[in-house]
Every structure is written in structure tokens, then in C-alpha cells.
Amino acid sequence: xxxxxxxxxxxxxxxxxxxxxxxxxxxxxxxxxxxxxxxxxxxxxxxxxxxxxxxxxxxxxxxxxxxxxxxxxxxxxxxxxxxxxxxxxxxxxxxxxxxxxxxxxxxxxxxxxxxxxxxxxxxxxxxxxxxxxxxxxxx
Numbered sequence: 001x002x003x004x005x006x007x008x009x010x011x012x013x014x015x016x017x018x019x020x021x022x023x024x025x026x027x028x029x030x031x032x033x034x035x036x037x038x039x040x041x042x043x044x045x046x047x048x049x050x051x052x053x054x055x056x057x058x059x060x061x062x063x064x065x066x067x068x069x070x071x072x073x074x075x076x077x078x079x080x081x082x083x084x085x086x087x088x089x090x091x092x093x094x095x096x097x098x099x100x101x102x103x104x105x106x107x108x109x110x111x112x113x114x115x116x117x118x119x120x121x122x123x124x125x126x127x128x129x130x131x132x133x134x135x136x137x138x139x
Contacts (some may be wrong), residue, residue: 034088082102083104
């Protein structure tokens with residue numbers, strides 16, 4: 001129950017990002033597309049589509065694949081590695097930069113908006129039930 005209240009608190013400040021489609025790019029040069037951060041769970045490019053390329057826990061391009069390059073807590077390009085040198089970037093379709101998606105609290109350009117903070121805090125729980133968490137966060 002406490003988790004639900006915490007998630008609801010973060011939802012109150014999601015509104016500014018609801019209209020802007022936020023995209024993830026990873027790899028050392030940030031040229032690998034990793035999906036849409038705030039798109040509907042039915043969209044093929046959404047990290048919340050658990051049967052899609054970017055939302056599946058077995059896809060090589062998913063941040064939810066904990067044995068994959070972009071989802072492992074030891075990978076140098078993963079948001080879940082707190083010492084990663086190249087965590088994914090968050091940009092909109094116009095190329096505006098919203099920060100790095102990284103659990104590293106000391107990273108000077110870490111994304112600090114509410115959706116990112118929710119992902120940092122609950123990513124271990126989210127990866128096991130992506131579609132359920134989509135409903136908790138966005139509905």
C-alpha cells in the first residue's frame with residue numbers, strides 16, 4: 001500500500017511530460033534506440049509494452065532485461081549500474097535533452113523528473129511486472 005501512495009505522489013508531477021514523447025538512446029555514442037519512456041503500453045516502441053522490443057524482459061534492446069547490455073546492473077551502458085560511464089540519454093523528438101537515465105545520484109546531468117525518479121526507485125519491481133506498473137504510474 002505504501003508503494004502505491006508513493007507512486008501516486010510522483011504522478012502528480014508527471015503532467016508536463018505527458019504531452020512530450022520522451023525517447024531513450026543508449027550505447028557509448030547514444031545512437032542505439034531503446035524505446036519511448038512515456039508512450040502508451042500498446043505502442044510498439046514503448047518501454048511499457050512487455051511483448052515489444054523495448055519492453056520485454058528478454059529483448060536485447062530493453063532496459064528491463066537484467067542480463068542484457070541495457071538492463072544489467074553491471075553494464076557500462078545501463079541505467080541500473082550506479083557507476084555506468086554511458087547511461088542512456090532522454091530526449092524528445094526534437095532532440096531536446098532531458099538528462100541521463102541513471103540510478104547514479106551523483107551524476108551531474110541525471111534526469112530528476114518524477115517519472116525518472118520512480119524508475120530509479122522501483123526498477124527492480126517494475127522489470128518483473130512492466131504492464132502492471134504502467135497502469136499504476138499512468139492510469
